[in-house]
Amino acid sequence: MRYADRITFLEDRSLLEAFSLPKDDSLISFAAGFPSPDSYPMEEIEEAFMKTIKEAGPAAFSYATTQGLDSLREEILKRMKGKLKVSFSMEEIIITSGSQQGVDMSGMLFVNKDDIILFETPSYLGAVNALRTYEAKLIGIPTDKDGIIIDELKKSLVEYGDLVKMIYVIPDYQNPTGRSWSCERRKDFINAIKDYDIPVIEDGAYSEIAFDTEPLRPLVSYDEKGQVIYVGTFSKIFSPGLRVAWLCAREDIMEKYLVLKNASDLASATITQYQMDYYLKHFDMDKHIEKITTLYRHRRNVMADAIDKFFPEEAKYLLPKGGLFIWVELPPEKDTRELLKRALAKNIAFIPGSAFYPSNRKYNEMRLNFSNLEDEDIISGIEILGEVTKKYLEEG
Ligand SMILES: Cc1ncc(COP(=O)(O)O)c(C=O)c1O
Structure with a gap:
C-alpha cells in the first residue's frame, strides 16, 4: 500500500502500546496516564x-x-x-x-x-x-x-x-x-x-x-x-x-x-x-474533584515513599503537587529504554522518558503513573522496579 508521508513520522508507539497493554493480572503497569476507574461516580x-x-x-x-x-x-x-x-x-x-x-x-x-x-x-x-x-x-x-x-x-x-x-x-x-x-x-x-x-x-x-x-x-x-x-x-x-x-x-x-x-x-x-x-x-463536580484529588494525593505519597525506600539513591525525582505522574531521572549515561526491557521481563511497565521529547531527546528518565493502581500494586511494583534499576545501575 502507498501510505501518506505523515504516517512515517509516528514512529514512537509508546502511547499506543500503553493503551493496549494486555489486561494481564501479573503485569503492574505504571505506563498509561489513566484516571482510576474506582473514582468514577x-x-x-x-x-x-x-x-x-x-x-x-x-x-x-x-x-x-x-x-x-x-x-x-x-x-x-x-x-x-x-x-x-x-x-x-x-x-x-x-x-x-x-x-x-x-x-x-x-x-x-x-x-x-x-x-x-x-x-x-x-x-x-x-x-x-x-x-x-x-x-x-x-x-x-x-x-x-x-x-x-x-x-x-x-x-x-x-x-x-x-x-x-x-x-x-x-x-x-x-x-x-x-x-x-x-x-x-x-x-x-x-x-x-x-x-x-x-x-x-x-x-x-x-x-x-x-x-x-x-x-x-x-x-x-x-x-x-x-x-x-x-x-x-x-x-x-x-x-x-x-x-x-x-x-x-x-x-x-x-x-x-x-x-x-x-x-x-x-x-x-x-x-x-x-x-x-x-x-x-x-451533582457536585467540585466535591467529586476533591474526592479524586484526595485519592491521587494518597497514591502519590505511597509511590514517593516506595521510591524513597526501594530505588537507588542515584534516582532523583521532584514530588509533584498535582497531576498523575512522578518523573524519575537516572544518571545521564543510563537509558530507560534498556531498563524497560528488563522491567517488562519482571512484569513491570512504564514509559521511557525519551518518548516525551519532540527533539533533543534525553534517555535517562522515566514516567511513572500513580493514579490507576491500588496501594499494594504501587508498592510491590516499585519494589521490583527499584531492584531492576539497582542492578542496571550497578552494571556501570
Ligand atoms: C496533557 C494532555 N492533554 C490531553 C490529553 C488527552 O485528553 P482527552 O482524553 O481529553 O483527549 C491527555 C491525556 O493523557 C494529556 O495528558
Whole structure:
C-alpha cells in the first residue's frame, strides 16, 4: 500500500502500546496516564444516563450542533469563571471529542509543512504525535522546576522567526513531569510572546488535579490579546470514556475551528454531552474533584515513599503537587529504554522518558503513573522496579 508521508513520522508507539497493554493480572503497569476507574461516580453516572434518555428523548440521539450543546457550554464557562478566573463568551467555546481533538485541530488550523512548533520539553506524547502529522519541525524548549525557560523561548523565537506557527504548553501539573509553572513564569511567558503573532495552545488537562493549592490562574487569564487558545477536558477529572472536552478561543479564531470541526467529524457525540450537562447541573463536580484529588494525593505519597525506600539513591525525582505522574531521572549515561526491557521481563511497565521529547531527546528518565493502581500494586511494583534499576545501575 502507498501510505501518506505523515504516517512515517509516528514512529514512537509508546502511547499506543500503553493503551493496549494486555489486561494481564501479573503485569503492574505504571505506563498509561489513566484516571482510576474506582473514582468514577457510577451511581450518579447511571442516573445521568437514564434521566438524559427520559428527559432529552430523541434529541439526545440526533446530531448536536457543531459548536456543541448550548447548555453544556454554559456550564463549562461557569466553571472556568469560578475555578480558573477566566471569562469567555458562548461564541468562544466549542465542544470537542476529547481535548486530543482540540490539539489536533490546532495543528490543522495553524501549521503547514516545514513550519516550526515550539514545545516545552518534555511534553505530552499525544500532542507531539498529533502535531507531527502536519509535517512541521518540532522544537523543544527546555524547562526547569518553574516551567518553560523564558530565555530559551526568546532565543528560539528570534532564531526561527516567522517559521514559528504555534507554541504548545501544559502549565499545570504537566504530563509527563508533574511540574507546574510558577505564577511569575506564567506572566513572563505572556510578556515574551505578546509581540509575536503566534497562537499558544494551553492544555489544561490536569489544572484541577491540584494537591496542595487551588488551581493556578491559567496563561489565558493573563493574555490580553486573545493569543492563547485553551483546551480543557473532563477526561482526567471525571471520565475519559465520555470523550467530552472543550476548546476556547477568540471569536474570529473560533470561526475557523468551527469550519474544521464540521469538516472533520460534524459534531461530537450528542448523548455524552447531555449526560455531562446533567451531571454538572444535578451533582457536585467540585466535591467529586476533591474526592479524586484526595485519592491521587494518597497514591502519590505511597509511590514517593516506595521510591524513597526501594530505588537507588542515584534516582532523583521532584514530588509533584498535582497531576498523575512522578518523573524519575537516572544518571545521564543510563537509558530507560534498556531498563524497560528488563522491567517488562519482571512484569513491570512504564514509559521511557525519551518518548516525551519532540527533539533533543534525553534517555535517562522515566514516567511513572500513580493514579490507576491500588496501594499494594504501587508498592510491590516499585519494589521490583527499584531492584531492576539497582542492578542496571550497578552494571556501570
Ligand atoms: C496533557 C494532555 N492533554 C490531553 C490529553 C488527552 O485528553 P482527552 O482524553 O481529553 O483527549 C491527555 C491525556 O493523557 C494529556 O495528558
